[in-house]
Amino acid sequence: MTDVADVSPYESHALDDLSAGEPLLKVRNLVKEFPIRAGVFRRQVGSVKAVSDVSFDLFPQETLGIVGESGCGKSTLGRSLLRLVEPTAGTVEFGVEDVTAASKKRMRELRSDLQMVFQDPYASLNPRLPIRDIVGEPMVIHGVPRKEAKQRVGDLLARVGLLPEHGNRYPHEFSGGQRQRIGIARSLALRPKVIVLDEPVSALDVSIQAQVLNLLDEIQDEFELSFMFIAHDLSVVRHTSDRIAVMYLGRIAELADRHTLYDEPAHPYTQSLLSAVPVADPRRERSRQRIILQGDVPSPAKPPSGCRFHPRCPIAQEKCVTEVPELREIAVGHQVACHFDLKPGETLIRRTEELGRTVDIAGR
């Protein structure tokens, strides 16, 4: 077996001038709005602000986790980086190249470096193609000779824990976990630099989920990959990510390395979110206090004024209603978008009490 991590004749050369320590991806003020149309003439009557003014960097070989609840824009963000949906405004720089300005042809070349793994392993594989064609297709499109492509498909399948002879089978013959392995093999085919993983394990059972997470961990080292790991499960994100961005209604609420984010969350939303996650340990569960946020996440078609979290925030002030909080750095590498961020060691419960307000707490 040839070393699959080693061949890379199809790269886009977008990173050739990248100096050490520079981010691979620079996302600046990214906006994605979907029009809402109504009536006979399909007039635009509004827009869903899925991603609003999002900026971050992705460094070589790091995993950046993006967490948030449904409708927070995390998937749209992932897709707009690869221009699978066209961003409304903002830029995405891959090395020195502006992805958002690339021509269609150039974009195709860039996609050999920027790949994606989707959530639903049932919907993201063509049911009419045998596995070898699914995994080999990217290589054929990028002009890899058939014979070489065939060889590499076998190697890739072996690398993700399948047998080379599985190449002749069709997607329906595989379980969910195996299909996700196939999706991973396909994303690796062109030896990319960055893989956007959109909820890669959320459709899988826990025992299978752990297998896939371990596999991702191994290939990241072996193929020297940067991951953008999009998920709603905070335990999974903590396990996989070096740095984590918490999104709420299209904006980044907080961004920090994983220890800071989980140990000293500064945004009231991050604290409530973390407290709401059930932990598979009855003793810890008995001693935990769970902050119960009021209401639901508002519609991104009509986001609240000012800080988008203010209607559910137990410590919101006048300023939060009128003024959008900027994402600012409160410590090295720790950014938060809150006018009244929580200090290290300070709990949301205590701050709420100091304000003479009450917060709904569950705990037995």
Next chain:
Amino acid sequence: MSGAAPLLRAEDLSVTFHAKDSQVRAVTDVSFEISPGEVLAVVGESGSGKSVTALALMRLHPRNTEITGDVEFDGMDVLAMSESEMRAIRGRDIAMIFQDPMTAMNPVFTVGDQIVEAIRLHNAVSSKEAWTRAVDLLQLVGVPEPQQRAAQYPHEYSGGMRQRAMIAMAISNDPKLLIADEPTTALDVTVQAQVMEVLHDVKEATGSAIMLITHDLGLVAGSADRVQVMYASRLMETGSIDDIFYRSQNPYTKALLESIPDLEEDQETLAAIPGNPPSLTRPPRGCAFGPRCSMAIERCVEKQPELLTLGGTHASRCHRASEIEVEVELEGAS
């Protein structure tokens, strides 16, 4: 648990689906009890038989389904009842909350009307009285402005609110047993916390027993009294919440617990379970978990292990259960 008569007792419950030329045994010889006021969690991965078990208790199953064994609910033989007798119990004494409230509710009736229907089906009250009760129920489960919300249709509710409305409907007749099948799986984590809180409050207020079916061990840790773990149609282990989480004597339970990433601790690699669950159409002769089990010996391939009592309510289905070391309990340390 002993002493007081159980509310529900299932013995050797098996459910088989017959298809054209194959059959699938979705539940195999499952025996358990639920006491009044108790929260029993049934955990397992997809296809383990946890939902089918619950549907069999309610006798909600498709045609071509064969159910064997005994189910006794409140002194009644559930499997021997006529359909009309069953209908009198369903929704009154045993109520169910489904995973997806959008498909479980009727889209062409208002939420209030649907709760009214549930109430009037089992009680001789006027529609006006029932409506007042429906509004009270919505208030109880935390639906804001229940007067106005009762007159709205399910699509006008958000996912979390719809699940609250489902709970309101389920408890409208003060059921003795509430079966909640993945009640929060479709919800976001902050909304899940709200709904679990509502379920907890409902239990306190009505004293009903809850059978919580879930794949989420975190949810179990925070809400159940007793747990039973299912794998490939069988009960693998059953016991108190501490038996399962701290004194498990079953390799599957232990492996399952170890494969979950921790919210608060760093882990290098996750202890994944190799392989895939077995096919239910062609189940292995021996222990269904055998092919994936790190402790498997020859005996596990040849012979199906029995569910053996280890003490109290704790029982495990494993040939080597007695060899599994139990974590030494350190009081106060965690």
